[in-house]
Amino acid sequence: MVGIITYGAYIPRFRIKIEEIARVWGANAAEITGGLGVLEKAVPDYDENTATFSVEAARSALCRRPVDVADIKAVYVGSESHPYAVKPTAVTVGEAIGATPVMTAADYEFACKAGTAAIQTAMGLVSSGMMKYAVAIGADTAQGAPGDALEYTAAAGGAAYVIGNDDPIAVINETCSFTSDTPDFWRREGEDYPRHGGRFSGDPGYFKHTLGAAKLMMELRGTKPSDYTHAVFHQPNAKFPQKAAQMLGFTKEQIKAGLLAPTLGNTYSGAVPLGLAAVLDVAKPGDRIFVTSYGSGAGSDAFDITVTDAILTKIDRSRGATVEQMLATKKYLDYAVYARHKGKIRM
Amino acid sequence: MTVARFWREIPQRYNLVGTKCEVCGDVFFPPRAICPHCRRDGKIVPCQCSGKGKVLTYSVLSAASDQFSALKPYVLAIIELEEGTRVTSHLICEPEEVHIGMPVKSVFRVLDREGSDGIIHYGTKFVPDL
Numbered sequence: 001m002v003g004i005i006t007y008g009a010y011i012p013r014f015r016i017k018i019e020e021i022a023r024v025w026g027a028n029a030a031e032i033t034g035g036l037g038v039l040e041k042a043v044p045d046y047d048e049n050t051a052t053f054s055v056e057a058a059r060s061a062l063c064r065r066p067v068d069v070a071d072i073k074a075v076y077v078g079s080e081s082h083p084y085a086v087k088p089t090a091v092t093v094g095e096a097i098g099a100t101p102v103m104t105a106a107d108y109e110f111a112c113k114a115g116t117a118a119i120q121t122a123m124g125l126v127s128s129g130m131m132k133y134a135v136a137i138g139a140d141t142a143q144g145a146p147g148d149a150l151e152y153t154a155a156a157g158g159a160a161y162v163i164g165n166d167d168p169i170a171v172i173n174e175t176c177s178f179t180s181d182t183p184d185f186w187r188r189e190g191e192d193y194p195r196h197g198g199r200f201s202g203d204p205g206y207f208k209h210t211l212g213a214a215k216l217m218m219e220l221r222g223t224k225p226s227d228y229t230h231a232v233f234h235q236p237n238a239k240f241p242q243k244a245a246q247m248l249g250f251t252k253e254q255i256k257a258g259l260l261a262p263t264l265g266n267t268y269s270g271a272v273p274l275g276l277a278a279v280l281d282v283a284k285p286g287d288r289i290f291v292t293s294y295g296s297g298a299g300s301d302a303f304d305i306t307v308t309d310a311i312l313t314k315i316d317r318s319r320g321a322t323v324e325q326m327l328a329t330k331k332y333l334d335y336a337v338y339a340r341h342k343g344k345i346r347m
Numbered sequence: 348m349t350v351a352r353f354w355r356e357i358p359q360r361y362n363l364v365g366t367k368c369e370v371c372g373d374v375f376f377p378p379r380a381i382c383p384h385c386r387r388d389g390k391i392v393p394c395q396c397s398g399k400g401k402v403l404t405y406s407v408l409s410a411a412s413d414q415f416s417a418l419k420p421y422v423l424a425i426i427e428l429e430e431g432t433r434v435t436s437h438l439i440c441e442p443e444e445v446h447i448g449m450p451v452k453s454v455f456r457v458l459d460r461e462g463s464d465g466i467i468h469y470g471t472k473f474v475p476d477l
């Protein structure tokens with residue numbers, strides 16, 4: 001059965017509090033943190049980007065479970081902040097984990113769901129017998145223009161998954177998607193920051209597609225929310241996933257382990273992969289995990305996952321930093337230093 | 348640095364791939380083609396270092412060339428890898444955190460960006476191994 005062989009996550013150590021950003025822009029901090037449910041967000045170091053997050057996450061995955069890297073025949077990195085416009089991030093990852101040169105590689109883009117699209121591709125390649133292992137990564141250093149609403153949540157981090165057939169720690173029972181042409185969020189070539197349709201991005205974007213994919217999955221599997229131990233939804237803020245969960249009938253307890261936005265922010269393509277990693281950090285054999293990503297533009301990918309006994313016997317989770325450990329290791333920045341970190345002040 | 352030189356050095360920069368003399372056991376990083384002790388009798392093979400080591404000595408730099416000015420103040424350290432060889436590297440930590448003998452581990456970072464339209468050099472730096 002196709003599934004997750006191992007996984008790894010990466011969150012940079014710097015944080016900025018949302019109230020500090022609000023202070024600079026003269027906004028009402030309590031109103032903003034209350035509206036978004038986000039208190040602070042992760043910020044990259046000067047010398048970090050999507051490629052370095054991807055490499056660190058992939059190496060953590062390989063530390064947790066020894067995998068013959070010669071059997072990794074594909075690396076896909078999903079992000080909307082690939083460091084180059086032309087030159088793949090995935091080759092840097094392939095080289096840094098020693099999987100080159102006998103492998104294929106490509107970068108994916110689909111707003112915040114490029115990482116789950118990479119997982120689906122990896123599943124296809126492995127299930128068809130074309131290869132033993134494929135690596136799928138979702139990572140971002142999310143961009144938000146100074147003073148724009150996105151700046152309060154745009155965060156940094158990512159997670160990597162080795163997908164394969166032999167002794168997965170979690171079987172992916174099914175995946176399905178719900179996609180349409182919806183202009184809720186975009187960035188034109190050559191522009192530094194994305195634009196968005198404001199309130200429009202909620203209903204016809206996030207909720208329509210998230211609910212569409214989630215309901216389709218439960219129809220396909222003949223399941224209901226109470227059949228799942230954990231549920232992970234895309235989290236552009238902390239409110240949207242909680243509302244989507246409630247509309248579908250999931251409880252607060254079910255989404256707790258995978259809801260990272262309050263202290264992480266929105267890591268775009270990294271968000272669902274990191275949420276799932278946080279769930280796998282605490283998962284037990286037999287746990288069933290419901291996952292639905294969302295990418296503006298727009299589409300959602302849903303996954304139905306069952307954790308196996310291999311999570312106790314085939315992988316040493318303590319050999320890689322857990323999401324909880326990385327969230328707890330933090331250093332706060334003020335806005336001026338944060339702006340330097342993000343390159344908003346060009347020097 | 349030329350694009351060609353950067354490309355040639357990718358194995359050592361990304362993965363700390365040095366060389367080892369199988370006769371005397373010495374590890375060399377950056378890689379050497381000839382063992383200085385065994386000379387012609389040495390047998391040189393590639394060797395990937397684990398990335399674990401400790402701080403032998405360091406200095407805190409508060410003045411830096413343009414390309415590193417965003418990083419200052421920063422710690423430059425000579426690190427003894429557990430394989431016995433030494434590397435000079437940027438150590439990512441607060442200047443007041445570092446001390447001689449501190450255990451460190453390697454991480455993957457951007458070493459340099461050639462302006463806004465040139466290539467990005469990736470490679471190995473070190474962080475405290477907590």
Ligand SMILES: [Zn+2]
Nearest residue numbers: 368371382385
């Ligand atoms: Zn020798």
